[in-house]
Amino acid sequence: MTNTSILISVIIPAYNAAKFLPDAIASVEKQTFPHWELLIINDGSTDDTIEIVREHQKTSNRIYLINQTNQGVSAARNQGVAHSQGQIIAFLDADDQWLPDKLSQHWQHFQSNSRLGVSFAQVEILDQAGEPTGQVSTSRLNNLKPEYFLSENPTTTTSNWVIRKEVFTQVGGFCLDMSYSEDLEWLLRVSSTTDWQIQGINQVLTRYRTSSGGLSSNLYYMEAGWKQLVNRARIYAPQLVHNHFALAQALHLRYLARRAFRLKLPARVGVDFITRALISDWRLFFHQPQRTFFTLLAVFGALVMERIFGFNTHRRADAEGDKSLGVAE
Incomplete structure (x- = not known):
């Protein structure tokens, strides 16, 4: 009852x-x-x-x-x-x-x-x-x-x-x-x-x-999950996906790049995400330009530091677990 x-x-x-x-x-x-x-x-x-x-x-x-x-x-x-x-x-x-x-x-x-x-x-x-x-x-x-x-x-x-x-x-x-x-x-x-x-x-x-550490693989699983979302959306909102896919993908990849940096993962992870974000849609420079600029500066700066000093300051964090819920930027 x-x-x-x-x-x-x-x-x-x-x-x-x-x-x-x-x-x-x-x-x-x-x-x-x-x-x-x-x-x-x-x-x-x-x-x-x-x-x-x-x-x-x-x-x-x-x-x-x-x-x-x-x-x-x-x-x-x-x-x-x-x-x-x-x-x-x-x-x-x-x-x-x-x-x-x-x-x-x-x-x-x-x-x-x-x-x-x-x-x-x-x-x-x-x-x-x-x-x-x-x-x-x-x-x-x-x-x-x-x-x-x-x-x-x-x-x-x-x-x-x-x-x-x-x-x-x-x-x-x-x-x-x-x-x-x-x-x-x-x-x-x-x-x-x-x-x-x-x-x-x-x-x-x-x-x-939220957690302080994370696995690189978790972020790539998050990307795969987002692609599943897009595939489902193509069924009930095909025009929406057609009109907004490129920029939406760029925004999601930028978010993953920022998350990789905050989690102190190897710099190559963040570089991979932000590079593919810009390839997806260069208009990312005009969508919250300050956020895009600082993301670029952070991930490529980390990569340069790793290569100059010859060690990966984030290696230990890459072995820790990560709570995989999405968080808005």
Whole structure:
């Protein structure tokens, strides 16, 4: 029987999330908006994820545990939506957190606009230890065109999303065969095939944990995931892809070049991405020219330093893991 008092269903996909999950759950429990349920989708964890959820269930009858074999984050989110009772869905990754008025602010946002399908806000960036980096997302919040979702993610992270369940039902769930850019693909599908609006709130409501290291291969997997997005978009938005592919690819490759530099990967990785970005579309020089210039300066400067001094200062970082969620530039 449906619980009509539940208005927002919070979905946390969790795979071996024991280290960070308690903080994520606590940030939901501290919400000033009272009408929520929390569905935690255990995606085949082998750590203490299940035990942590059960401990929280002892003090709350609004927390539900759903177990599935390991199928990936897209399947976990889809499973959560399928079991949800709320008319609004809010996604939260197990290693991220919300500010206390997150759900309240988004609920008011939906109440003020009946055509709003996806609500998001600004994001505070945390380091791997959960400490603030001083960085806040600066992406566009309003007047978002479909082509914006073809190249970059204005919402930064799925933990920032609050959506109408009706929209999810209309366009379908996350693509199960995509490990990267599945969030961008879903937003692009909404933006290019429906009349639902995607709008942001000019306020920090989500705290996103990023990693300090990464593998070069992860960035190339991200590029492959973006190509999957493009191939899918060619089916439902062929003209959009035709008109914007070159610049969109250039923007995405520039983002990967910047990410490679921030992760302190070997300079050749960043050089590869920015070189191919400029080959894809030279207009990149005129699209946020300062960002393009400093990316060029950073990656080629790192390459020169490596060659002059005869050693790779980034070699150790190349062996570390990387959280592969897309982050807006």
